[in-house]
Amino acid sequence: MARRRVDHLLIGGGLAAANCARWLREEGAEGPVLLVGREPDPPYNRPPLTKGYLQGKESREDALFRPDEWWGEQDIELMTRTSVMKLDPRERVATLSTKDEIEFGTALVATGANVRRLRLDGCDLDGIHYMRALANSDAIKAAAQAGERAVVIGGSYIGTEVSASLTAAHGVSCSMVMQEDVTLEPFYGKEVGGYFHGVLAEHGVEIHGGDEVERFEGSDGKVRRVITKGGLELDCDFVVVGVGVMPDVTLARSAGLELGDAGGVKCSAELESSVPGVFAAGDICEYDSPVHGRPMRIEHWDVAFNQGKTAALNMLGRGVEHDVIPYFFSDLADWTSMEYVGPGSGDVVVRGSIEEGEFCAFYVDEGRVTAALSVGRSGDLEHASRFISSRAEVDRGALADLGTDLASL
Numbered sequence: 001m002a003r004r005r006v007d008h009l010l011i012g013g014g015l016a017a018a019n020c021a022r023w024l025r026e027e028g029a030e031g032p033v034l035l036v037g038r039e040p041d042p043p044y045n046r047p048p049l050t051k052g053y054l055q056g057k058e059s060r061e062d063a064l065f066r067p068d069e070w071w072g073e074q075d076i077e078l079m080t081r082t083s084v085m086k087l088d089p090r091e092r093v094a095t096l097s098t099k100d101e102i103e104f105g106t107a108l109v110a111t112g113a114n115v116r117r118l119r120l121d122g123c124d125l126d127g128i129h130y131m132r133a134l135a136n137s138d139a140i141k142a143a144a145q146a147g148e149r150a151v152v153i154g155g156s157y158i159g160t161e162v163s164a165s166l167t168a169a170h171g172v173s174c175s176m177v178m179q180e181d182v183t184l185e186p187f188y189g190k191e192v193g194g195y196f197h198g199v200l201a202e203h204g205v206e207i208h209g210g211d212e213v214e215r216f217e218g219s220d221g222k223v224r225r226v227i228t229k230g231g232l233e234l235d236c237d238f239v240v241v242g243v244g245v246m247p248d249v250t251l252a253r254s255a256g257l258e259l260g261d262a263g264g265v266k267c268s269a270e271l272e273s274s275v276p277g278v279f280a281a282g283d284i285c286e287y288d289s290p291v292h293g294r295p296m297r298i299e300h301w302d303v304a305f306n307q308g309k310t311a312a313l314n315m316l317g318r319g320v321e322h323d324v325i326p327y328f329f330s331d332l333a334d335w336t337s338m339e340y341v342g343p344g345s346g347d348v349v350v351r352g353s354i355e356e357g358e359f360c361a362f363y364v365d366e367g368r369v370t371a372a373l374s375v376g377r378s379g380d381l382e383h384a385s386r387f388i389s390s391r392a393e394v395d396r397g398a399l400a401d402l403g404t405d406l407a408s409l
């Protein structure tokens with residue numbers, strides 16, 4: 001067992017930790033930086049796993065956060081296939097699965113999220129896949145090349161993107177089963193979610209809303225059929241489940257870091273946890289958002305990316321608040337794509353035409369814009385971000401009127 005010291009210990013080999021490492025160096029950190037992640041791959045971007053990588057258009061190298069040689073060039077020590085087993089944040093010591101003990105000056109906890117698993121009859125059959133890591137996307141791609149019919153469970157962004165990619169790139173017949181009536185409805189409402197629902201249906205995805213899986217049936221140990229509570233019997237060659245994630249706070253909890261109401265690591269606006277010098281970022285970070293005026297925990301690529309930067313600055317003592325408005329993007333094959341700033345809720349005010357697939361939906365609560373979703377109107381999001389951060393009242397008629405220059409509001 002070796003004991004050694006680093007200036008900055010970054011726990012979790014995902015995007016938040018990787019971008020934190022990058023910004024530590026860009027902002028002048030000179031001492032040892034160690035990034036410890038339990039996956040076999042160096043840090044990579046997850047969005048391609050349901051999109052270009054699954055479709056076979058992007059390679060593993062395309063998905064990497066940085067090429068392999070970059071870590072050495074930056075003098076950042078990268079330990080893959082290694083877990084932090086124990087964290088003593090007050091003594092500032094971590095114990096790794098290699099039994100090494102690492103003393104640190106500051107630490108980032110960025111352990112991400114784990115998929116929610118379905119515990120139903122037949123759930124252990126082969127051919128039931130989840131989607132989080134490169135290996136999951138590889139396994140689903142292999143199943144798509146060997147099979148013809150898939151059941152996709154869940155109508156959120158994993159379910160919708162996977163269905164689109166399997167249909168468009170692999171010619172797989174997809175049936176989706178979801179609790180909500182309309183895809184993406186819990187995030188964007190029926191009207192806007194209905195647009196994406198329509199696009200999927202138009203391209204042949206069979207969507208079963210208002211239903212849920214009761215059990216899986218199989219033969220020879222392999223899944224062959226999905227039985228729903230609504231009485232459907234859907235034959236399939238494989239299944240993909242996308243029913244949400246839970247922040248992985250196993251290490252943070254055992255380390256005694258305070259957790260928030262949304263189940264993440266409770267952090268200040270500077271992303272510092274309840275123990276000074278220990279920060280959190282990405283899917284596990286529940287921070288006091290200066291933009292929203294309340295605690296937030298958000299599972300978006302852009303949030304993990306930007307929080308990694310904010311954490312790095314604060315690990316170097318800069319004292320900056322994380323005041324970036326969260327941004328999200330999603331593609332359904334090359335059929336359509338969307339961008340979103342928020343999160344927020346309220347009545348939907350549409351600028352443009354949902355039917356024609358070119359619109360910006362503003363979410364307006366008590367006269368104020370809280371979020372906006374664009375399909376083909378990216379420019380409107382800049383104005384939406386301004387409305388969100390200013391919290392000023394905006395006239396609904398003017399938002400909807402294509403003749404109004406949003407810059408004038």
Ligand SMILES: Cc1cc2nc3c(=O)[nH]c(=O)nc-3n(C[C@H](O)[C@H](O)[C@H](O)COP(=O)(O)OP(=O)(O)OC[C@H]3O[C@@H](n4cnc5c(N)ncnc54)[C@H](O)[C@@H]3O)c2cc1C
Pocket residue numbers: 011012013014015016017036037038039045046047048049050082083084085110111112113131132133158248251281282283284298299300301302304327328329330331
């Ligand atoms: C398939 C997929 C597609 C997505 N598409 C989009 C998209 O289109 N747009 C968008 O905005 N967002 C998307 N997201 C969400 C976005 O990718 C995540 O929000 C982001 O990756 C979170 O980064 P993170 O660093 O917080 O966590 P993660 O990427 O989960 O990384 C955390 C890492 O920490 C490791 N770890 C955990 N515990 C330990 C420990 N004790 N010791 C060492 N390592 C540990 C984990 O194994 C994991 O590798 C997608 C997510 C997935 C899964």
